Amino acid sequence: MRPPPIIEFKNVVKRFNGLTVLNGINLSIYQGEITAIIGKSGTGKSVLLKHIIGLMESDSGTILISGNPLSEMGRDEKRRFRRELSYMFQENALFDSLNIFDNIALPLVENRHYPKPEIRQKVQTRMQQLNIEGIDHKFPSELSGGMKKRVALARALVTDPNMVLFDEPTTGLDPIRKRNVHHMIQSYQKQFGFTAVIVSHDIPDIFDIAQHIAMLDNGVIEFEGTKDDVFSSRNPLVKSFIQDVDQVKK
Amino acid sequence: MLVNLISRIGYRGIRNIISVGRMTLFFLSGVKNCFVYPFQLPKILDHTWFIGAKSIVVIILTALFTGMVLGLQGYYSLVKVGSEAALGSVVALSLVRELGPVFTAIMITARAGSAMAAEIGVMRISEQVDALVTMDIHPVRFIFSPRIVAAVISFPLLTALFDVIGIFGGYFTGSIMLGVEGGIYMDHVISSVEIFDINGGFIKAIVFSLVVTATCCYRGFYTHLQGHEAIGARGVSMSTTNAVVQSCVLILISDFIITYFLV
Incomplete structure (x- = not known):
């Protein structure tokens, strides 16, 4: 049986100047796994990641860290948690x-x-x-x-770190280097055993390294599951997204 | 229409009050972190080199020509009333009390303050400030505090240099070019400048150092909060311009306030 999630989003909402970017996010991230967050550009994937590390705070909803609400943590507790994390930025x-x-x-x-x-x-x-x-x-x-x-x-x-957050780590790289970065993340995750959360557009390559995949669309998690679940999903949004990506690749 | 106007004024007013509050907190946090162990000596030395040592040439040039102009203007004004012997007093007191601290601060703002605002602005838009947060490094302590200490060290020293070079510039035009006796010029310099004048100049230099670093670092640090029309490189250029203009205005305002209390 799977252990309880290390990080859990419960109905997290975030708005910017009246625009709702995250509209009730529910997501679980499990220890020692690579979780990939996929979705179209501008759907709030990076915003979601920034909530984990504390660069942004939600307007409503709860983020649980090992079962404890992040918003109720004291300053020292937050610092201790943050010291266990690392963040790799899109532009480094x-x-x-x-x-x-x-x-x-x-x-x-x-x-x-x-x-x-x-x-x-x-x-x-x-x-x-x-x-x-x-x-x-x-x-x-x-x-x-x-x-x-x-x-x-x-x-x-x-x-x-116990957890590394990757914000589109392969942006701007050619296909060979993209594959190298993915391989690098996968091999170091195995070697060091950290939990990884990757925001990525690299479909289907990202499916090869992620054990857990979540698709974000219109501010909500439309899908959560494994690589096999993605391809067998009957969710029209998931199907259409995968088809769109395939067409663009062709 | 009137309601629109009032609401726009109100919005701007609230935005400015928030900005002043944010700047005060930024300043206090920066000052507090100057005294938090471990002290950031390598960074302080690095910024002292940049703000202080690298400004020496521009300060020498500005001071020399300011003193020379003071010597010329002073001589032709004093000669009308037959008091050209007092040229040394006029030049020295003008420089030590007013022109030295003010011109030094303005020149450092132009050279180092603008660079500070631009560098920190680029750090902000390229997510380097966010990277500090993710590494659990206090960004104000890392970016602002060492610059405060470096400025507090550099401004008075450069002001002293400005005063000395400026007095020499006055000597050059007054004595060497226009014939005022050198000994009389120097005697007036020494007899007219009191320790109170020198201390006043240094108090001004220290206040200006805080004003300039706070304004320039704040503008760079909050580059991203200037509104939609100031994003990316344009935002950095606006921060830099605002930092220099606001620093110069604040230098002159604080100069008036300090002078009011000193005289």
């Missing part, structure tokens, strides 16, 4: 005035107060694992799109 959000080493080391230097040799060792280990050694002194502007993604992933993983 690397600090262009810092070199690659300092970018990756930043969360360790600023928060965790490790001794310098330990920080160096942790950063170099991650750089080796992601095949980005030897670029310590370069700046983000000197790297290719794929390299930047790997640096962003290294920064997200350097704190050994």
Whole structure:
């Protein structure tokens, strides 16, 4: 039997200037799984992700973290929870005035107060694992799109998080690099055992790495299930979305 | 129509009050975090280098020509009443009390303040500020607090430099070009400037440092809240322009208030 979800959205609503972006979201995210959130552009997928990490707060509804409402958590409890998370931004959000080493080391230097040799060792280990050694002194502007993604992933993983949130991690990459990033996420998720939530447009590629898929449309979760459930779904919205994507690919 | 006008004025008023409140909280949070351990010494040194050391050339140039103009104008005004010997007093007091702190602050605003607003604005629109939040790093502490300390260190030092170079500029035009006895010029400088004048200039420099960093960092930090017409690169350019204009206006207003209480 499946354990209870680590994160649960219950009727979460979010509006911006009178426009309802999330209109009663119900979603469960399970420990140790890769959950993919799919849907058309502008349906609020990134907004949903930002609610988990606390960059946005819902207008109504509840987000439960291991059964406890996020809104009722104290400041220290929220900080403890946030320290277990990492977020990989769509455009990487690397600090262009810092070199690659300092970018990756930043969360360790600023928060965790490790001794310098330990920080160096942790950063170099991650750089080796992601095949980005030897670029310590370069700046983000000197790297290719794929390299930047790997640096962003290294920064997200350097704190050994329990959960990593990926906001369209393959945007702007060519098909080969997209596949590499997916493979990278999958293999590191297996290696480190973190829970992953991925907002993605890469259909059907994302189905190969995600154990749990949720489709967002018009501010609500229209579908939740596995890859097989997606293809056998009779939900007209899911069918039409998959068909649209297929047509565009062809 | 009248209702429309009143509601628009009311909306703007509320928006401005919210903005002032937000800026006050931003400022207080930044100042509070200057005293939170561990102190951010490498960042403070880095920003002191950028705000202070890199402004030295522009301060020397501005101060030299300001002093030279003061020397020229002062000489031709004083010679009419036969008091050209007092040129040293006029130049030194004008610089130490007023022009030194004000011009230094305006020049640093133009050089470093605009850069601060633009850099932080770019950090905001490229989600670097959000990235700090996701890494549980206090963005105000990370971005604003080291700049406050760096500015509080740099402004008085650069003001002192401005005063000294400006006095030399006055000496150059007054004594070397127009023939006022050098010894008399310097004697008037030394005898007229009191410690009270120097302290007043430094108080102004410290207040201006807080005004400039708070305004420029705030404008950059909240680039995304300027409305629909100010998104992306346009938003950053608007933040930078607003930061410089508002800093200059606030420098002059605070200068008047401090002078009122000092004299």
